[in-house]
Amino acid sequence: MSLWNSMKRSVSSAQLSADKLLRVNKERTEISRLESEIRKLKRDLGDQAFVLYQSGKLKQKDIVASCSTIDALFAEIQTHEEAIDAIQAEELPKQPLTGHVCPTCEKRLPAKQVYCPDCGTKAIDIVPEEAEPIEEPEAPSVCPECGAEVEADSAFCPSCGVKIER
Numbered sequence: 310m311s312l313w314n315s316m317k318r319s320v321s322s323a324q325l326s327a328d329k330l331l332r333v334n335k336e337r338t339e340i341s342r343l344e345s346e347i348r349k350l351k352r353d354l355g356d357q358a359f360v361l362y363q364s365g366k367l368k369q370k371d372i373v374a375s376c377s378t379i380d381a382l383f384a385e386i387q388t389h390e391e392a393i394d395a396i397q398a399e400e401l402p403k404q405p406l407t408g409h410v411c412p413t414c415e416k417r418l419p420a421k422q423v424y425c426p427d428c429g430t431k432a433i434d435i436v437p438e439e440a441e442p443i444e445e446p447e448a449p450s451v452c453p454e455c456g457a458e459v460e461a462d463s464a465f466c467p468s469c470g471v472k473i474e475r
Contacts, residue, residue: 357375
């Protein structure tokens, strides 16, 4: 991966992390609001039950209505907690893969190299899920046979496969 692509990916990763943090905090704020509402309803429920008890008018349906509201709020909290889990599980999509691989020595090769520079075997295309793209080689020399660029430590030309004498 080139330095530029690596930097772009790092920035994208930082942006995703910041966005995830903001969304998680928003969900947690909503959970706190709901929990506060539940505490208030429970307090009110206790107060109502006590007043009804004192007056001899305690009716079960009054308590059931308040409890149903509390249950609905707990379900809403569960939804927000699941949203937090989903946000935290998010990742940047994997980069598409390019290039070739040598079937003999399994060296990863850039897309423009047709032959392995180490053993001279014709390279095969990489299946997209196998690995990430590799960086292009630096400081090439020239093949005496076809004129293609050849890495300084290559034993064979990556374009025509001729053995490089050094």
